Amino acid sequence: MQHSNKYILGYSIIMVVIVAVSLTIIAVQLKPRQDENIRIEKMQNILSSVNIAVAEIPKNEIGTLYKKYIVSAVAVNNKGEDKITDPAQVFKIELVNELKKPGEEQMLPVFIAKLDNGDTAYVLPLRGKGLWGPVWGYISLKGDFNTVYGVMFDHKGETPGLGAEIGQDFFVNPFKGKTIFGKDGKFTSIQIIKGGAADDNPHGVDAISGGTITSKGVEKMIFDNLGSYQAYLQSHKNH
Amino acid sequence: MSEKLKKVEKEPMFSSKVLKLLKNPFNLENPITVQVLGICSALAVTVQMKPAIVMALSVTIVTAFSNLIISSLRNTIPSRIRIIVQLVVVAALVIIVDQILKAYVYDVSKKLSVFVGLIITNCILMGRLEAYAMGNKPWPSFVDGFGNGLGYGLILVIVAFFRESLGSGKILGAKIIPQFMYDIGYMDNGLMILPPMALITIGIIIWVQRSKTPELQEK
Numbered sequence: 001m002q003h004s005n006k007y008i009l010g011y012s013i014i015m016v017v018i019v020a021v022s023l024t025i026i027a028v029q030l031k032p033r034q035d036e037n038i039r040i041e042k043m044q045n046i047l048s049s050v051n052i053a054v055a056e057i058p059k060n061e062i063g064t065l066y067k068k069y070i071v072s073a074v075a076v077n078n079k080g081e082d083k084i085t086d087p088a089q090v091f092k093i094e095l096v097n098e099l100k101k102p103g104e105e106q107m108l109p110v111f112i113a114k115l116d117n118g119d120t121a122y123v124l125p126l127r128g129k130g131l132w133g134p135v136w137g138y139i140s141l142k143g144d145f146n147t148v149y150g151v152m153f154d155h156k157g158e159t160p161g162l163g164a165e166i167g168q169d170f171f172v173n174p175f176k177g178k179t180i181f182g183k184d185g186k187f188t189s190i191q192i193i194k195g196g197a198a199d200d201n202p203h204g205v206d207a208i209s210g211g212t213i214t215s216k217g218v219e220k221m222i223f224d225n226l227g228s229y230q231a232y233l234q235s236h237k238n239h
Numbered sequence: 240m241s242e243k244l245k246k247v248e249k250e251p252m253f254s255s256k257v258l259k260l261l262k263n264p265f266n267l268e269n270p271i272t273v274q275v276l277g278i279c280s281a282l283a284v285t286v287q288m289k290p291a292i293v294m295a296l297s298v299t300i301v302t303a304f305s306n307l308i309i310s311s312l313r314n315t316i317p318s319r320i321r322i323i324v325q326l327v328v329v330a331a332l333v334i335i336v337d338q339i340l341k342a343y344v345y346d347v348s349k350k351l352s353v354f355v356g357l358i359i360t361n362c363i364l365m366g367r368l369e370a371y372a373m374g375n376k377p378w379p380s381f382v383d384g385f386g387n388g389l390g391y392g393l394i395l396v397i398v399a400f401f402r403e404s405l406g407s408g409k410i411l412g413a414k415i416i417p418q419f420m421y422d423i424g425y426m427d428n429g430l431m432i433l434p435p436m437a438l439i440t441i442g443i444i445i446w447v448q449r450s451k452t453p454e455l456q457e458k
Contacts, residue, residue, distance in 0.1 A: 008319060019327055022331070030342040157353075
């Protein structure tokens with residue numbers, strides 16, 4: 001059956017309007033739940049960077065746990081000056097958007113965690129590129145602003161079994177106890193070494209075989225992001 | 240004419256014809272193993288059982304309802320833009336499924352990532368719409384879509400069962416290989432996690448199925 005052009009045009013317009021309206025209603029209805037999921041995931045990520053096993057904890061308790069451990073948060077600029085001191089506001093900062101701004105305008109979050117043993121840890125967000133897409137994570141430093149307390153990494157679509165392993169314990173655990181400043185006080189970051197790091201290397205961890213580009217991406221991410229925090233870290237370290 | 244109409248109305252909801260629509264995709268007309276459609280997602284989301292099951296359900300819902308909607312509209316759809324109309328219906332359903340997954344099973348939706356969106360391009364869907372829904376009544380079309388979705392899902396779950404159990408020693412996230420097996424040197428087969436082994440697993444399923452069903456053997 002041949003339809004007239006008018007019919008076809010009318011048909012497509014009505015169809016598109018119906019679809020658009022129903023999709024909008026559904027998206028608006030589900031948005032709060034989706035945002036809540038993303039918020040909980042961020043809390044989980046921050047907590048797991050201070051070595052709290054969040055995987056076994058039910059989702060509705062993450063909020064309370066986060067309040068218990070993360071006692072405050074500030075956002076600093078690349079000169080190390082505190083810019084935002086309201087923790088709720090700092091939590092809302094998306095590092096992706098900040099990294100697009102010029103260096104001096106960036107608001108860099110620092111989450112301050114009070115641990116069970118009374119120690120304080122400082123959690124810094126990370127964001128970089130892997131092989132196929134973005135990689136991100138959090139790194140927590142001990143009170144000396146030098147020793148790594150813990151890290152967590154996640155990725156969008158690294159190769160399963162290879163680059164995707166950056167989230168696994170065998171890759172993450174060796175970061176603990178490494179230092180990001182050399183004995184002379186110079187910023188060294190952490191190297192991810194192909195073929196394995198020497199046991200006594202204070203700044204190196206093993207790379208993942210078959211995941212070289214992702215490993216390099218994580219290394220660059222740590223170097224770049226901690227680099228932006230250098231002024232903050234240096235000024236607190238010397239206190 | 241009126242006699243014919245009556246006859247159609249009398250047809251029970253689950254007549255043998257309709258039941259066949261539901262059953263055929265499991266064996267003789269399986270979308271993956273016989274028609275070799277929807278392979279890309281079958282390779283990608285079968286590393287673990289849970290995402291595979293969610294993917295199977297999503298595809299079943301989308302095929303069933305897109306068949307139903309297109310079949311109800313089939314007499315009004317202008318033939319010159321029929322593919323576009325089909326795509327719009329499928330895309331809308333896929334977006335709805337994706338949004339619901341993001342809201343209710345966030346961790347699974349993260350694992351499925353782009354593959355939910357790629358249901359739109361799943362050949363099974365367009366195949367069923369063009370081949371069946373455009374020329375049949377809504378109810379048989381719905382059953383046809385439902386059956387094909389489940390036929391696809393069945394293969395997905397079988398492949399995921401072998402890949403998860405051999406690749407990570409788990410079923411649905413629970414360990415099935417006792418610790419002492421690891422202690423005496425058993426190792427999970429990391430190759431099972433990679434996509435090539437999914438292809439080989441599907442190949443083995445096709446082989447087993449063909450050798451058991453004479454109808455599928457090519458002379």
